């Protein structure tokens with residue numbers, strides 16, 4: 001394990017839009033593990049800002065950021081539909097800037113979104129997709145009780161290569 005660093009975790013607010021997009025676009029290029037690649041998010045700062053405001057006001061969506069001093073170095077989200085038949089299902093996403101891997105920031109972000117989900121009155125299933133080769137992320141999810149539900153063969157294509165993707169879930 002690396003030495004400890006003190007980070008802050010809080011809910012994202014609309015004025016984080018630019019820094020969040022920068023962090024997302026940086027981390028998307030650090031590994032082949034994210035769905036987003038060189039094409040970027042395609043969102044303007046204004047669009048991202050409106051999106052964050054919408055999430056902030058939603059009872060079944062959450063976006064949190066990890067801050068080192070004032071710099072965003074990671075984020076985690078749970079996104080759910082507002083359709084009544086499926087609004088209890090939250091899709092989890094999590095990413096930490098590779099420069100800061102191994103400081104337990106992923107763990108802290110995951111614990112925080114799980115606490116949020118447990119307190120939420122709507123979410124009672126969390127699901128996610130993770131590449132089978134992403135052992136670090138799978139270790140983290142299993143440690144927090146996520147179970148494998150299936151493997152999607154050719155679930156993603158990276159650098160021209162088809163790769164399997166695991167579907168995992170945790171009931172709250």
Ligand SMILES: CC(C)(COP(=O)(O)OP(=O)(O)OC[C@H]1O[C@@H](n2cnc3c(N)ncnc32)[C@H](O)[C@@H]1OP(=O)(O)O)[C@@H](O)C(=O)NCCC(=O)NCCS
Nearest residue numbers: 033094095096101102103104105106107130135136137139
């Ligand atoms: C997955 C991710 C969020 C983890 O962040 P992190 O801050 O490095 O995570 P932590 O330091 O809290 O924990 C890492 C854990 O993985 C373990 N680990 C590290 N390398 C590993 C490997 N090759 N295989 C299995 N476990 C591994 C560590 O020992 C630690 O577990 P422990 O706490 O039980 O000792 C980060 O690697 C990341 O952003 N990856 C790219 C984006 C991504 O893959 N997101 C998930 C897509 S679904």
